Amino acid sequence: MLSITNLKELLNEFFKRHNIEGKIGEQLLVTEWDKEAPELALGAKPLYVKDGVLYLGTYSHAIAQELNLRKKELLDELRSKGYDLVDIKLQFVLPEGRSETGTEPLKVEVTREDREWAREALAHCSLPPKLREKMEAMLAAARARERAALSAGGKRCPSCGTVFFGEGKLCPICRIGSGVNG
Ligand SMILES: [Zn+2]
Numbered sequence: 001m002l003s004i005t006n007l008k009e010l011l012n013e014f015f016k017r018h019n020i021e022g023k024i025g026e027q028l029l030v031t032e033w034d035k036e037a038p039e040l041a042l043g044a045k046p047l048y049v050k051d052g053v054l055y056l057g058t059y060s061h062a063i064a065q066e067l068n069l070r071k072k073e074l075l076d077e078l079r080s081k082g083y084d085l086v087d088i089k090l091q092f093v094l095p096e097g098r099s100e101t102g103t104e105p106l107k108v109e110v111t112r113e114d115r116e117w118a119r120e121a122l123a124h125c126s127l128p129p130k131l132r133e134k135m136e137a138m139l140a141a142a143r144a145r146e147r148a149a150l151s152a153g154g155k156r157c158p159s160c161g162t163v164f165f166g167e168g169k170l171c172p173i174c175r176i177g178s179g180v181n182g
Contacts, residue, residue, distance in 0.1 A: 029054065029083050038077040041067060045093060052086035054078070057093035059164070061172035064090045068176055092162045092171040094145050094154075106148045114140040 029036055030046040037046070043063045044056040058064050067074065071088050078085055094106075118139035122132060146163045150156070154163045157171035164171040 029078070036078075036081060036083075038074050040070060041074055044090070047091060047093075049085070052084060054083075054085050054088045055091050056088060057091050059093055059095040059172065061175065064173050064176055090173050090176070092157065092160065092164055092173040094149050094163060106145065106152055108141070108145050108148045110140050110144040114144045117143060 030048055033046045034042075041056065043060070044058040044067060047055040047057045049055070056067065058067070067088070067090060074088055075085055115136065118136040121139055122136055125132075127135065149163045149165070152165075154165050156163050157169075157174055159170055159174040162171055166172065168175060
């Protein structure tokens with residue numbers, strides 16, 4: 001069985017290979033989010049920590065705006081829990097299984113090609129089998145969801161490259177950056 005130390009080393013190696021240079025303690029914030037997140041941030045999904053910056057994913061313009069406005073409060077709370085963060089950035093992620101309107105479920109089908117693509121992407125990382133399985137499934141599902149969203153009328157944000165639904169040229173997150181609060 002893997003000890004915690006071994007697992008941490010493996011994770012560190014994985015993050016390094018993906019240019020996610022953060023301390024393992026920071027990445028733990030991502031895996032322990034449900035327990036560690038300030039209440040107002042529970043609606044967002046932690047993606048990763050890089051160079052002391054926590055990237056949070058959300059598909060909601062409203063949530064993104066709220067978090068953006070209360071960023072300092074969030075940072076203070078996380079720092080008081082021992083996380084050495086310098087900033088929080090928001091990224092657009094597609095809603096799980098549904099389009100932004102919430103009326104039409106996306107038909108997401110993870111194909112063999114998706115799984116092969118994901119396996120290829122992680123081929124050169126030494127990961128514990130369980131973690132590899134998890135990350136492969138995550139990557140394959142993300143790719144399948146993006147494809148489903150595009151064929152359901154989603155469009156690609158020219159600024160950040162994510163696929164989203166709704167009006168306008170930019171995704172809800174990039175819209176905040178281009179607005180008065182930017
Ligand atoms: Zn964008």
